Amino acid sequence: MEEERETSSMTCVTSKDPFQIPNEAVSKPKKEPTTTTSTTKTPKTTRGRQKIEIKEIIEESKRQVTFSKRRRGLFKKSAELSVLTGAKIAVITFSRCNRIYRFGHVDALIDKYLRNSPVKLEGCSGNNVAEEESKRPWWERPVESVPEEELEDYIAALSVLRENLGKKIIAMSNDRPVEIVPAWPINMMGWKPTMDMQNMENPTDGITRCRVGQNG
Amino acid sequence: MEEERETSSMTCVTSKDPFQIPNEAVSKPKKEPTTTTSTTKTPKTTRGRQKIEIKEIIEESKRQVTFSKRRRGLFKKSAELSVLTGAKIAVITFSRCNRIYRFGHVDALIDKYLRNSPVKLEGCSGNNVAEEESKRPWWERPVESVPEEELEDYIAALSVLRENLGKKIIAMSNDRPVEIVPAWPINMMGWKPTMDMQNMENPTDGITRCRVGQNG
DNA sequence: AGCTATAAATAATC
DNA sequence: GATTATTTATAGCT
Numbered sequence: 001m002e003e004e005r006e007t008s009s010m011t012c013v014t015s016k017d018p019f020q021i022p023n024e025a026v027s028k029p030k031k032e033p034t035t036t037t038s039t040t041k042t043p044k045t046t047r048g049r050q051k052i053e054i055k056e057i058i059e060e061s062k063r064q065v066t067f068s069k070r071r072r073g074l075f076k077k078s079a080e081l082s083v084l085t086g087a088k089i090a091v092i093t094f095s096r097c098n099r100i101y102r103f104g105h106v107d108a109l110i111d112k113y114l115r116n117s118p119v120k121l122e123g124c125s126g127n128n129v130a131e132e133e134s135k136r137p138w139w140e141r142p143v144e145s146v147p148e149e150e151l152e153d154y155i156a157a158l159s160v161l162r163e164n165l166g167k168k169i170i171a172m173s174n175d176r177p178v179e180i181v182p183a184w185p186i187n188m189m190g191w192k193p194t195m196d197m198q199n200m201e202n203p204t205d206g207i208t209r210c211r212v213g214q215n216g
Numbered sequence: 217m218e219e220e221r222e223t224s225s226m227t228c229v230t231s232k233d234p235f236q237i238p239n240e241a242v243s244k245p246k247k248e249p250t251t252t253t254s255t256t257k258t259p260k261t262t263r264g265r266q267k268i269e270i271k272e273i274i275e276e277s278k279r280q281v282t283f284s285k286r287r288r289g290l291f292k293k294s295a296e297l298s299v300l301t302g303a304k305i306a307v308i309t310f311s312r313c314n315r316i317y318r319f320g321h322v323d324a325l326i327d328k329y330l331r332n333s334p335v336k337l338e339g340c341s342g343n344n345v346a347e348e349e350s351k352r353p354w355w356e357r358p359v360e361s362v363p364e365e366e367l368e369d370y371i372a373a374l375s376v377l378r379e380n381l382g383k384k385i386i387a388m389s390n391d392r393p394v395e396i397v398p399a400w401p402i403n404m405m406g407w408k409p410t411m412d413m414q415n416m417e418n419p420t421d422g423i424t425r426c427r428v429g430q431n432g
Numbered sequence: 433a434g435c436t437a438t439a440a441a442t443a444a445t446c
Numbered sequence: 447g448a449t450t451a452t453t454t455a456t457a458g459c460t
Contacts, residue, residue, distance in 0.1 A: 048437020049457045054299050066457085067301040073455060074297055077290050077441095078307075083270050085283040088310040091294075092325050096302045100329065109308050110326055113316065264451020265443045282443085289441060293455095 067095060075103045088112075283311060291319040304328075 057063040071093060082089045082104065090109035093101040273279035287309060294305045298320065306325035309317040 044437065046436045046438090046459055047457080049439050049455075050437095051439060052457065054296050056302055057300050062457095063301050067297070067303060069456065070293070070297045070300065071303075074290070074293050076455090077286070077293060080270050081283070081286045081290055081309075084273050084286065085279050086272055086312045087283060087287075090306075090308045092306045092329055093297075094304040094325065094328065106329070109310065110329065112310065113308055113322070113326065260451065262445050262450050262452090263443080264445095265441080265453050266451095267453060268443070278443095285442065292441090 071101060078103050287317060294319050 057066055074093075075091065078089045078091050081087060088109055089104045090106045091103040092106060093103075095101070273282055290309075291307065294307050297303060298305045304325055305320045306322045307319040308322060311317070
């Protein structure tokens with residue numbers, strides 16, 4: 001974000017920036033579409049996106065807004081990377097108040113991560129996986145091959161698979177519903193829409209809440 | 217990325233786009249800084265960033281490049297979100313060849329996630345956590361408060377904490393070094409540089425590799 | 433929650 | 447791996 005690069009693209013902008021002098025004491029031009037002699041310069045209504053330092057945002061409301069916007073952006077980027085490259089991605093976000101926001105096949109990938117890869121979600125292309133695929137048990141088949149109708153069963157089955165991780169995990173997971181957030185949550189062009197993003201974004205924990213007005 | 221929004225900002229661009237007609241059959245002007253009559257239009261050397269559809273990239277090398285670039289971008293965004301809002305973030309990426317790339321306090325957050333929040337990384341601001349902090353055992357203290365010199369000990373201690381997750385997990389994790397990827401990997405302005413990003417990005421698995429030339 | 437102008441990410445290219 | 451021109455993300459307002 002704040003690399004040393006100072007290449008000014010956008011050389012086309014010829015209008016003088018009306019927001020130049022102090023930071024806050026700017027007399028905003030107020031959008032007036034047709035009244036004034038608005039032929040010389042474009043009467044900008046906002047300063048647009050401003051450069052910020054990457055350091056903790058102190059102001060409460062501001063931090064919440066940034067958290068919300070950027071988390072959305074992060075999940076979108078994750079989804080795009082997943083679709084574009086076929087990678088499996090899981091993102092876990094704990095807000096300052098320990099509200100949890102998840103993206104992707106979190107549970108499946110955590111299993112995979114902890115077990116050091118046994119849950120094979122997708123074969124490597126060009127590895128003539130197709131023939132080997134049929135020999136594999138259901139839970140090693142690509143997630144994509146699971147029909148949407150069977151998703152519930154698949155999820156349930158996955159929770160059974162989790163037993164292989166150890167009784168202790170199962171015990172701890174029992175009071176939390178085992179669910180999978182689809183990797184294709186956003187209904188965008190060319191995407192496989194299974195559930196809406198809202199559902200994915202809502203905090204799903206039963207975790208101690210902070211007082212009202214806290215970030216997260 | 218490909219929402220229905222078609223709002224054309226950038227209305228300032230007056231130069232005609234020389235790359236207009238077919239998509240690939242463009243006669244590239246080739247960068248010639250001072251020779252040609254480059255006064256009328258800017259002799260663009262590239263088409264710049266092109267709009268792409270969010271669908272699987274078929275071409276192998278192209279997909280690899282995109283995976284590399286966008287993964288880097290995703291981790292950067294994660295780091296920024298973490299610093300800006302104080303959120304704890306973990307990102308796990310399995311490439312198509314099951315190479316694993318991680319970001320953030322993956323192990324700690326997985327523990328937290330599986331246990332439904334016991335590992336308290338940071339208190340909620342304004343909750344007068346400071347006084348309660350001192351009562352907490354070391355492993356509940358904010359990760360940031362751990363001095364860099366103690367990081368190794370902290371990591372080791374965390375692996376002990378994992379035992380609370382169950383003997384089975386420990387058994388499975390034994391042949392994999394338990395490590396923590398720092399949440400501040402990029403040495404950017406105002407950042408806390410602990411390790412380099414390269415180290416973080418390198419695949420850390422001992423997982424079956426695909427044939428050479430595969431994505432991930 | 434929506435808008436606008438600008439900062440930042442990145443597709444194509446070298 | 448570096449550059450460039452463009453698309454996309456988003457900071458500040460409303």
